Amino acid sequence: MNGFFSNTGNILFAAVFAIQFLAIVFTGLKNDRRALYYSNFVLLIGLVSGLFVTLSSKLFFALPTGPQNSLLNNWIRLDGLSFYFLFVIQLAAIPTTLYNFSYLRHYMEKKIGIKNFILFYILTIISTQVIVIANQAVFFLVCWEVMSISAYFCMILEKEKEEVQKGSFYYFAASHVVVFILYIFFFLLHHQTGSWFLSDYHLSFEDGAVISTIFILSFIGFGIKAGFMPFHFWLPQAHPVAPTVMSAFLSGVIIKTGIYGIIRTFLFIKPVPEWSGWLVLIVSMISAVFGVWYALAQHDIKKLLAYHSVENIGIIGIGIGIGFIGSANNLPAVEFLGFGGALLHTLNHAIFKSLLFIGSGIVCQNLDTRNIELMGGLVHRAGYIALFFLIGSVAISGIPPLNGFISEFVIFTGFFSIAGELKNYYPILMLIMVVGLAFVGGLAVACFTKVNAIIFLGSERKEVKHFHTTIYDYLSLGIFAALCIAIGFYPAPFVEIVQRVIAASFNIQPSSTLINMDWFYLSAIFGSIVLGIAALLLVKLWHHKKYGSRVSGAWACGYENLSPRMQYTASSFADEINTISGSILLYNKEIDKSEKPFPTPLKFESHSRDFVDRKLAMPAYGFLKSFISKIGIFNQTDIRYYIAFILIIITIYSLIAFLWT
Amino acid sequence: MENVLSILFCLSLFYVSLTLRVKGYIAVLRSQGIILAILLLYPFIYDFSVYGVIIPLTILIIKVFFIPRYINKIILDLDIKRQVEPTIQQMTFLPLVIASMILIFLATHIISLITKIDVIPFASGFSAIVVGIYIMIFRKKLIVHVVGFLIMENGIFLFGTAVASELPMMIELGVLLDVFVVVFLMGIALNKIRSSFEGIEVTQLGRLKD
Amino acid sequence: MDIEIIQGIISLLLLILLAPLFSGVVNKLKAKMTGRIGAPVLQPYYELKRLFRKETINASNSSFISRFSPILNFVAVIIAAAMLPVGFWKPLISFNGDIILFAYILGLARFFQILAAMDIGSSFEGMGAAREVTFALFAEPIFFFTIGSIAFVSGAASLYEIYHSIHLDNISYMVFVVICSISIFMLAVTECSRMPVDDPNTHLELTMIHEVMILDNSGFDLFLYQYSGYIKLFIYTVLEISFFNPFGKESYLVYAGIFIVIAFALAFLLGMAETITSRYRMKNIPQYLLFATAIGILNLLIFTFTQ
Structure with a gap:
């Protein structure tokens, strides 16, 4: 004190x-x-x-x-x-x-x-x-x-x-x-x-x-x-x-x-052994790829976002894995890139995932459902919420001008730097990791175009009477969106903070690889994108004035009675990718194929179940449950037996601890 | 040159794990035969000897002309459908092949640090063996199993050239003869099975037991 | 101004201005091969001019996204073009790790194009968008594998340095580069919606991929989409042509000659592919793409272990 x-x-x-x-x-x-x-x-x-x-x-x-x-x-x-x-x-x-x-x-x-x-x-x-x-x-x-x-x-x-x-x-x-x-x-x-x-x-x-034991634990x-x-x-x-x-x-x-x-x-425990780095890297890569792949198969918006958390934790883990490998081989430059990417992505993920969850919460509350197949066309009801959600989606997909790209860029550079520093077969393995991360990015694009398109675009699948929003919704979403944009367009100060964190608390030789990446160059490019868009918008306005613009119905091969239910659904959007890996996702479709002389209502269902949940966790839980129910003492309904049992256990533990020391 | 041929050989393995048509399998057998023949012929360009040309020529005749034609004939005779009928998706099969190939190359690299072998032909041959086994596991058609077996044999051949630059000629010829006989017997067996069962699928061979 | 920046600007302008011409050449060659006279080589320019003068019509259900997306698409493609080295001139944008930005900025364009397609709320566009997203997913690894493997071999991380590191000294390296260029060609076919993957001239909405996504665009929006499509095709062509850089080391004149010859050869190949092959079944396209990736992996494996 x-x-x-x-x-x-x-x-x-x-x-x-x-x-x-x-x-x-x-x-x-x-x-x-x-x-x-x-x-x-x-x-x-x-x-x-x-x-x-x-x-x-x-x-x-x-x-x-x-x-x-x-x-x-x-x-x-x-x-x-x-x-x-x-x-x-x-x-x-x-x-x-x-x-x-x-x-x-x-x-x-x-x-x-x-x-x-x-x-x-x-x-x-x-x-x-x-x-x-x-x-x-x-x-x-x-x-x-x-x-x-x-x-x-x-x-x-x-x-x-x-x-x-x-x-x-x-x-x-x-x-x-x-x-x-x-x-x-x-x-x-x-x-x-x-x-x-x-x-x-x-x-x-x-x-x-x-x-090893401590690390595994x-x-x-x-x-x-x-x-x-x-x-x-x-x-x-x-x-x-x-x-x-x-x-x-x-x-x-x-x-x-x-x-x-x-x-x-x-x-x-640093410097860690190298196998721990590989363990983290591979587990993280699996989390990233399959997390986002499972996400693609979900129709429940919050479940989908939960699987995206698995993906993003995977990306953070990839950064940590790179850092571990750098530490094992005594390469401070690699360590800075790996841990830097991980820490930056931690910040970024906290921002855009909260944004997406809150956005989805607003939508779910107004529509009273979490099933995205029942949503649609909300951009006409709540344009700003759609815009903020779009910003979050672009950010989480790791697409350039926003913050998700910055951290993924650092992690990619980490792969390149490992491949450059350690020759031998490292380049191949690193290249596979690079491709894996790029694949994750592609899947995230697929997933978030799906989410955005089905929830906000098109026309309303379910009648919404009144879309209720308050100032607090806009405020909280706006803060997050502004942070996404700020980190994306001007990453230099945030990178410097991360650099300082690593330099101050990781006790490794200083290396300026992280800070020396071309951050201002990147900002300039992103700025020029914005300028280009602004210029073209002016051209577009001028064009509309000169040559005119109007609104007309969409092309439907001449069919007139289009209903909102005829839009492309989320499950059909993701179907092609999901069937590719159906066995891992436990993705199955049930189509009612019975052909009758007259057209009758047909049914179609598709499900995806979690492999770990269904094949590992639940069986293990079932086994444990049946095992415990076999032991007589647990079947007692009287609470006193339990108390006695706890007492006995405590006594045994204390005896063991006493005898050990 | 060996490396280029090995690349082509591996490409044919990718193709075979990708295509769904039995014709494609036979085309792959042909091209692999040609690749192996060129591989064996290559050393004799500078140092010609009649003795050394015999094996490549026999390979060329048996593997490129004889066996594919014979399989084609069986397909035509028995009116086998042109699809290979995989038991798992092609999109899972190809990544499986790619992953095993990466593992094999890395393992071979480690082995080559200990003993002296040519990494590329060794690994390609090894991959061919694995792909042949995969084909036999994941395909239903019996005729495709024969092709898988032949691809495996090609792999052993390449494997052999990597371990020892020259195998004794008699052994090579013996292997060839062996394969030829196996294919021949399979053809006859298929014909016989055909006469007593309807289709020719591995799943139906289980009924043979009684 | 720096000479390098001027060179960069010139090459960017060349890329933007010559892009429609290349498409015209491809179409002309294709017409010749099928025995038709074909449209004039400058036809894409006329088309762009025609589109520019048309009124813009938006679908009734569309939102700000379908109005914004063509612009973003065009800007993103131009930024990507600015990263591309033409010959030995340093591109306008070049820094360590720009291959990642290159791939991801095209991803940005794709993201918004898919959203704009889904914005209409029609099943046609939805179908196109779903296909585009599936095939793009399997196309991205090809790019990273081929360009990345050259990058890892040379130790460089920017497109300019990567292409600069290609040399002709070593025969196994040459085989390596040739196979890489095959992968890139397969990628170009996919990304630019060319024949074995997508039929640019199909007339049935159900069989389209790229065309169906811009079905409901017109006027200025379609102009931007078409133009960025032309530039994208030319970007991938230049990626391919740059593999032949070492041959044109002597002078600009030789390089220009090589550039034109290879461009014609590629146009010929694309036209040839469209003449002699038919479009694959949609189900088989991911396999085709995975095959291209497999070639890349094999190539790198073999190259690494021959060293």
Whole structure:
């Protein structure tokens, strides 16, 4: 505590969290509406001032209002990585909280109690922020648990629905497996170093087996949270049922804590062995390709976006994998590119995925369905929302002028630099990775042209009486869209921040590969695209004046009674790509082929099921269930047996621990 | 030159894993025969000997003219449909082939660091063996199985040239004769099966057991 | 101004102005081969002029996207053209990693073209868009594999340096480059909707890919789409021609000669393909594209292990 209050930064930093905790108090208000407005408003103040304090730290602007590096007896430690993730969380949380104002009104109209939701929402946000700055293992685990459980309580806002119970249980089970693995992970670290502080964990290269175990534990534990491919199955189950605000926050921020954990582990054990880099790279590539491929087969907009989270986590993982390979071969240039790409994509994904989730939430709420096959033509109802959603889609597809391209560009450059530095067979493997990433980009284009076209373009498939939007919707979407554009068109400052994060907290030889890429050149090109478009728009206006322009019906071979249901549907749009890999996607079509003399209504269905969920997770769960039900003691209905059982287990564990030491 | 021929050989493997027509398979057999003949003939351009020309010529005659014609004849006689009837999608088959080929090349590269072999012909031959086995696994038609077997044999041939630059001639001829006899027997067997069963598919051979 | 920038601007202008001419040559040669007289070589220019003078009609259900997309398409294609080295002149835009920008900027054009097609809300456009997106998905790896493998072999990461690194000293390298150029040709056929993949002259909406996407555009919008289509074809032609750069090292005159000869040869090949082959079944096109990728992979494997 010594000197804690001697620094203005420290006081401000404590004040930020105090304000955020204050927001909880307001959820106690009796009136739902007041509780929402007051607590959210206070939370917003807390987050904005938090962002201000974060930005004034040494990492960003180095103002005197920045806090010191180590606080509260080193329980909280603020290095570059922590600040960066704090920045990401606060940046993404502000517009999401803004959207809360508009989103929860809908529930208030339906007389669903929202005070609990707000309480746990605030708790989730606070605990997520604390996780990335916690420096004490037990403290970290407690915060982790608080985050997981409060996110779960947020998720079950509509708890009477059966799909909500099922989907959120997936999340609950997955988070508990994570916590269990993390316990082992931290105990092992403590056993090796004899310390509970994260900043003391430095394992030397000699104890290879320990490093391998720790790495595997961390990759599985944090990987489940992040949603890498074999462990992703909870994401597409949990996201659709969660309230939109929560799914935006879950996808944009909470799964990033998994990424934070993996990078943090890297700092404990570096330089890592090379196979770990390859493991991360290959698992990530699989996540990226199949995540987006599964996404293409979905009709549920939120499920689709959830699979896109798997894809983007894969892309972040690819960056981390490149960094690991660079670290194993002692190539700082490669490390900068790999981790730089990963960190940039973390920021970018937090921005555009929150944007897309909020956009989809607005649409779903107005149409009262999540099935995109029932949407359409919304661009004529809500043009700005369509525009913002389009910006998010272009960004997530990694297409040039926006931010998704910037991070993918860094990762591509990382591949090129590995191939250039390490000869032998590396070029081939790297080229395959390059092609894989390009393929992911192509699939993302397919997926988001589908989403945009089916939801917003064409004509309305389902009658919408009134499309309701509020100022908060536009505000939150607008902030995210502006960030997408800003990072895309002027990446230089953001790249510099990432460069500083890596240089400050990764302890590797400085290398300026990341900052020396032609960022201003890129900005100039993007600027010239905008100029060219503007010029051509003027020409177009002039042309319309001179030669005229009008509106007429679309070409339909002379058929006049076109109905909105005759438009191309989402499933037919994606069908050609889905059938190609039908066996992996478990994609099947059921067509009623019975031919009768007179035309009768025909039926067509197409389904896609998750391979991991159907073939691995559910069978394993079924096996476990049948195994446990065979043991007599679990079949007791009396609670006292359970208590006795827990007591026995605790005794055994304590005995083992006692005898071991 | 060997590398160019090996590339062409591998291209023919890609083609065979892509095409759906039995005719394409036979064309591939022909072209592979020509490639192998040129490969064996190539060293003798500078150093001519009658003895060395015998094997290439025999290959040319048997593999390019005799066996393809014979298979064509069987197809015509038995009125086999022109589609190969794969059991998995072509779009899954080709990536499978590509992936195995990459693995084989990498493995061969590692082997070549230990022992002295020519990487490219060795790996191409190996890939041909694998592709031949894949064809036999993932295709229904019996006649296509024969083609798969022949592709596998071509692979062994290329493989042999990579391991030892010159195999004893008698062994080569023996292998050729062996193959020829196998194809011949298969033809006769197919004819006989045809007379007792309706179609010629592997799935129906299970009925032979009783 | 720097001499390099002037050269870059000149080559960009050449690319933009000569693009319709190349399409005219292809069509003329194709007509000759099928025994017709064919339209004059300058026909594409006349078509563009005609389209420019027409009134613009938009479909009733369309939104801002279909009005915006032609412009974006045109600008994106021009930016891509500006990255392309013509001969030994440095292109206007050239930096490390510009091959990624090149591929992705064409992706930007495609993204908006697909959206504009779906904007009409008609099944025809939807069908075209679905096909375009499927085939583009399998076409992208070809580009990355061929250009990327040359890049990885030479260690360069910009189109200009990649094409500069091509040399004639080593026979196995020459085989490597020749096979790369075959892959690029197959890619050009796909991207420019030419014969074995797409029939540019088909008259049935159900069999079209590219044409059906711009079915409901007219006037200025169609002008921009057509023009960017011509430029795109010429971009891929120049990508192909640049493989023959080393032959024209001596002087500009020799290079210009080679440029014209190869361009004619490619036009001949494209015309030939359209004369003698029929369009593949839609189902088989991904296989054709995957085959081109497989060639690229094999080529790189073999080249790496002969070193």
